[in-house]
Amino acid sequence: xxxxxxxxxxxxxVGGGEGAYIGNIHRIAARLDGAFQLVAGAFDVDAARGHRFxxxxxxxxVRSYDDYQVMIAAENAREDRIEAVAICTPNHTHFPIAKAFxxxxxxxxxxxxxxxxxKDAIELERLVEATGRFMGVTYTYSGxxxxxxxxxxxxxxxxxxxxxxxxxxxxEWMATAIEAQGNAQAAWRTDPKKSxxxxxxxxxxxxxxxxxxxxxxxxxxxxxxxxxxxxDGRLLDDNAHVLLxxxxxxxxxxxxxxxxxxxxxxxxxxxxxxxxxxxxxxxxPNELTFAPLLGRTEIIKRGGDDLxxxxxxxxxxxxGHPEGYLEAFANLYLGFAEAIRAHRxxxxxxxxxxHIPTAYDGLKGVAFVEAVVDSAEIDExxxxxxxxx
Ligand code: NAI
Numbered sequence: 001x002x003x004x005x006x007x008x009x010x011x012x013x014v015g016g017g018e019g020a021y022i023g024n025i026h027r028i029a030a031r032l033d034g035a036f037q038l039v040a041g042a043f044d045v046d047a048a049r050g051h052r053f054x055x056x057x058x059x060x061x062v063r064s065y066d067d068y069q070v071m072i073a074a075e076n077a078r079e080d081r082i083e084a085v086a087i088c089t090p091n092h093t094h095f096p097i098a099k100a101f102x103x104x105x106x107x108x109x110x111x112x113x114x115x116x117x118x119k120d121a122i123e124l125e126r127l128v129e130a131t132g133r134f135m136g137v138t139y140t141y142s143g144x145x146x147x148x149x150x151x152x153x154x155x156x157x158x159x160x161x162x163x164x165x166x167x168x169x170x171x172e173w174m175a176t177a178i179e180a181q182g183n184a185q186a187a188w189r190t191d192p193k194k195s196x197x198x199x200x201x202x203x204x205x206x207x208x209x210x211x212x213x214x215x216x217x218x219x220x221x222x223x224x225x226x227x228x229x230x231x232d233g234r235l236l237d238d239n240a241h242v243l244l245x246x247x248x249x250x251x252x253x254x255x256x257x258x259x260x261x262x263x264x265x266x267x268x269x270x271x272x273x274x275x276x277x278x279x280x281x282x283x284x285p286n287e288l289t290f291a292p293l294l295g296r297t298e299i300i301k302r303g304g305d306d307l308x309x310x311x312x313x314x315x316x317x318x319x320g321h322p323e324g325y326l327e328a329f330a331n332l333y334l335g336f337a338e339a340i341r342a343h344r345x346x347x348x349x350x351x352x353x354x355h356i357p358t359a360y361d362g363l364k365g366v367a368f369v370e371a372v373v374d375s376a377e378i379d380e381x382x383x384x385x386x387x388x389x
Contacts, residue, residue: 015089017044029329114362116196137362143328159273165252170260199236205256
């Protein structure tokens, strides 16, 4: 990876104000390699709190806005207007905010799930096509170099025909009704009007679904889902098991959970083919385990000289100096910046700007959530009691 020698793109942000989670990760990721410079924002649903927060981020008070509509109008009038916006707000607001920025001619970086309804996701994706703007969706885990290595290995047929995909994203932080005890982040995540129809499946199942498809290149043909609500009073699933059937015959199991005590952020992917198996676990993200049919199981380390160009493009430090979550997120930002520049310059993006999550991936994620919830609601017949119990 080379140091960025071109001027940073001017970035605006919606959401991500004081106490918010992902906005800060976006800010760190956007500036880690100098790909973007944050210059404007409507950081909070509470405008006054957003303005106070903007000061702490060194934003010119003139470019701290009451809301995203004021922001678009004011930025439109500037010569040094923002070049892209990062949307870091709860799910139900992604659609109107992204739509407004796309229509105003801005490139957009949007959080997942892209929208709360399939109709909105389709409309956004069409709008991206119609406006010719870029839209990146922050499927974080596809920023890891060892995930790109895994993807390259599958593409190079090192695993042979894929048979089984196991992917899981269990969390513990919502194992009790913290939404009723003032936890704002849990409150909107458990409110169908703000989160959408999916609970754990929309919040983290979408990450798992994207990761599995990203690495294997497999296309989902059908699914069968079981959703559970373990915490009393919760309106959305806090645990999901989804059987996956891929085009070509591979089978999979996806598990997302918000109630799994002991699991911090253990997103894990295992892929088994006719010639080999791969395993990756985000709590040890610098390593990929590969078990070939013939030969010993090996641990492939990030930073090695023999890794793919895709992995190398996303690597900053030599093996043994750990890279992790923030660097993976920054890789997405580097990719988005490169995609935006390449688009402007009418050229093919370099390695860092290829295989990045875009609006279409966001749309697929929303379609997945819809199908999971529909399956769980309509497919009552999947439960059979064994004859001898
Ligand atoms: P949060 O509740 O911590 O923060 C939301 C922020 O948005 C707050 O500052 C709030 O004031 C602001 N906000 C809400 N409505 C707004 C509006 N209309 N205009 C301006 N600001 C507004 O939420 P969190 O956990 O940061 O999640 C935000 C989004 O990021 C969600 O869509 C979530 O699914 C996604 N997310 C993605 C992750 C990833 O790994 N890519 C990880 C965590 C969250």
